[in-house]
Amino acid sequence: MILPRLALRNLLGAGLKTWLNVVVLSFSFVVIIWSQGLYKGMGDQARVAQTDAEFGGGQYWQEKYDPFDPLTLQDAHAAIPESLQTKIEKGEAAPILISQATIYPEGRLQTILMKGIDPAQSVVNLPTRFLDQENEDLPVLIGTRMAKNTGLKIGDTVTVRWRDVQGTFDARDAKIVQIMKTNVPTVDQAQIWVPLDKLQALTRMENEASLVILAQDTREFPQTSGWIHKDMDFLLKDINTLVKTKQVGGSIIYIILLALAMLAIFNTQVLSIFRRRKEMGTLMSLGMTRGKIIQLFTMEGAMHSVLAAVVAAIYGIPLLLSFAKKGWAMPQAMDDYGIALGEVLFPVYGTGLVIGTTVLILLVTTIVSFLPTRKIAKLKPTDALRGKMT
Amino acid sequence: MKKVTAFLIISFLFVLSVLLTTSTWAQTPLTGEEILRRVDANIGSDNKIATAEMIIHGRRGSRAIKSKSWVSGEEKSYTEYLAPAREEGTKMLKLEDQLWTYIPSTDRTIKIAGHMLRQSVMGSDLSYEDMMEDPELLNLYEANIIGEEIYLDRPCWILELTAKVEDISYHSRKIWVDKERYVSLKEERFARSGKLLKIFEVKEVRQFQNRWVPTRMVFKDALKNGMGTEYKIETIEFNADIPEALFTKASLR
Helix, strand or coil: CHHHHHHHHHHHHCCHHHHHHHHHHHHHHHHHHHHHHHHHHHHHHHHHHHHHHHHCCCEEEECCCCCCCHHHHHHCCEECCHHHHHHHHCCCEEEEEEEEEEECHHHCCEEEEEEEECCCCCCCCCCHHHHCCCCCCCEEEEEHHHHHHHCCCCCCEEEEEEECCCCCEEEEEEEEEEEECCCCHHHCCCEEEEEHHHHHHHCCCCCEECEEEECCCCCCCCCCCCEEEECHHHHCHHHHHHHHHHHHHHHHHHHHHHHHHHHHHHHHHHHHHHHCHHHHHHHHHCCCCHHHHHHHHHHHHHHHHHHHHHHHHHHHHHHHHHHHHHCEECCHHHHHHCCCCCCEECCCCCHHHHHHHHHHHHHHHHHHHHHHHHHHHHCCHHHHHCCCCC | CHHHHHHHHHHHHHHHHHHHHHHHHHHCCCCHHHHHHHHHHHHCCCEEEEEEEEEEEECCEEEEEEEEEEEECCCEEEEEEEECCCCCCCEEEEECCEEEEEECCCCEEEEECHHHHHCECCCCCCEHHHHHCCCCHHHHEEEEEEEEEEECCEEEEEEEEEECCCCCCCCEEEEEEECCCCCEEEEEEECCCCCEEEEEEEEEEEEECCEEEEEEEEEEECCCCCCCEEEEEEEEEECCCCCHHHHCHHHHC
């Protein structure tokens, strides 16, 4: 128990030099926790929003459906299988039919996806009830991004052109019945939502769909021929990969910060061992082994991280908590990244993150503090007492 | 003398019968189907070689693209772009519903699936399908005469064409056919709902090898603002001798 007390006393005795190291290291603490929390918040937010509005509890894709290849959409439709039809009737699934189309807002041509959805569905969080309009020939629901790109407003009429199942052109004037605000660009950008039965009739694809979204609490996933079940791991893969990439990218900043702090600690240790030779010689003369002296100096270095954790907690906890409460307003450009972030990003600081960061810094600091002390192992007490380094 | 009289009577009766038959035929009103057959016969040919210029009028100005096409029946066509320099050497080969494009700058041949044929050609109002289609309308549509009109100082029949096959781009068309030349001078293409989608207007007709050919025309997407795409045929040769080897992928490079 003598070693920790002695180490702490020595460390505090060093005064300003110690506190400079501690403050720099505390920055690393706060920045690591803040940035990792930010990415975790981003991932969580995107996952929740996308699950809510698009993925549900998993999806069944018609075997030819490939969302990344619009040219396959023409063939990506089939009759809904019986097992899924039962779920749809119970309100546990929502079929979506997707067709490539062109709209002409103000005489400009824009290629879009026309998605058919049951207005009465409650599987995904989209305001599809607005599509339930008997007196409209083709009611359309669009998102705010689509409305902005096309200049369309509620009540506007726009011509939509598409091809039916045989490849024959058809066109109608559609009415914008609602503009929805959603965090999920993939249910908004370059697409319009129309009632499923109308789209099925217009494309002559009765009772057909391109994909079926399951309710979030679905536990049973029946095998269906011609339809492929896509679980949440698959559907969220892009978001998870994106967050991981961002985390790796962001880690460069705190690796630099940590490296700076470690460099300072390493330098302090080297200097300290050089200047305290006589002290080491005295300790050896009093019976302290080389191992104990190495432990003492390593502990002194490692204690920088303990003090840094305390300092980081003093100013970091209120700062990070206020940040978690108020969030971070996202710039408009982030909206075009295709990830459901929302306008404000709320960081999430998990216990694992805080403990993990503390352990990581403690470990790195200990290693960096230990490295210069290896010289002590070769130190002769007589040389040390005379202020010599062998 | 009797023989001479008998010969004269027989000759007179023959001439009379011929005249009567001819005039009856001439006066029989043509059906839409017959007009369409003559339109197809005027423009249709087994093989064609044409040099054309396409002028695309966009919002940022106009650009002209010159090309030479070799067409064999309805299934095969080969086009080489001659100008501007940026497009020069680009070649397209269409075999049935597949299209291959060779781009010299990348020295790559890209196969384009059937659906890509529906995309716009270099930002024009024409799709690859529109540009490369040369179908005999009679095989695809039922024709009815719905009126007559003077168009470009030419007397025309107005025919309404309704698709008789399922897999066709335009469910109905309205065409203005020159009564003497059997050439379509104007065409409107409609969606299944009856909405007008595309307009094709002929501005000039010239005679090549006893056929009347529209040599300057404008295609316009009726739903889109703009001046459309102008298409000029500079030379055309019907029933030309085209080597079969041209319609192979090897000829693209």
